[in-house]
Amino acid sequence: MAVLTASGLLALAAPAEAQAAASCTGRKVRTLPFSTGTVHVYKQGRYVCAVTLAKNPGRERTMSVSVQARGHRPVVRKDKRTRRISTPLVYVGNRCVWVKxxxxxxxxxxxxILC
Incomplete structure (x- = not known):
């Protein structure tokens, strides 16, 4: 029981960036900051995933994130959220990607990027 409690406390103490990685697998290859948030881009083999994090989480607002492999349509997620939104793993092969x-x-x- 003590181990479960300790692991729960560690999860609560983890920074937002570490929690973003939980929704995307792979290694972080880019960080794209902007005035109201940050986009983290992760790559796993020939797949890419992106997470948009709000700079000041708390209140619900419109958030979006997209990953587009060159020559293909973008995979877009847009919704009202309080903290983050992410794409699923997107197969990009050896193509360049455009993240928004x-x-x-x-x-x-x-x-x-990632060409």
């Missing part, structure tokens, strides 16, 4: 994210009025667009 937004929280309220702020946004970021990567241009073609």
């Amino acid at each position: 994210g937004s929280v309220s009025g702020g946004s970021v667009s990567s241009g073609w």
Whole structure:
């Protein structure tokens, strides 16, 4: 029981960045900051995932994130959230990717990366 309690406390103490990694697998390859949040990009083999984190979590607001492999349509997630939103793993092969994210009025667009 003590082990479960200790692990629960560690999970609560983890920073938002570590919690973002829980929704995307792989290693973090880019961080894209903007005025109202940050987008973290993760890569696992030939797959990419992205997470948009709100700079000031708490109140619900419109958030979005997208990953687009060159030559393909973007995978977009948009919803009202309080803290974060993420894409599923997107197969990109060996293609460049374009990542976008937004929280309220702020946004970021990567241009073609990971080429």
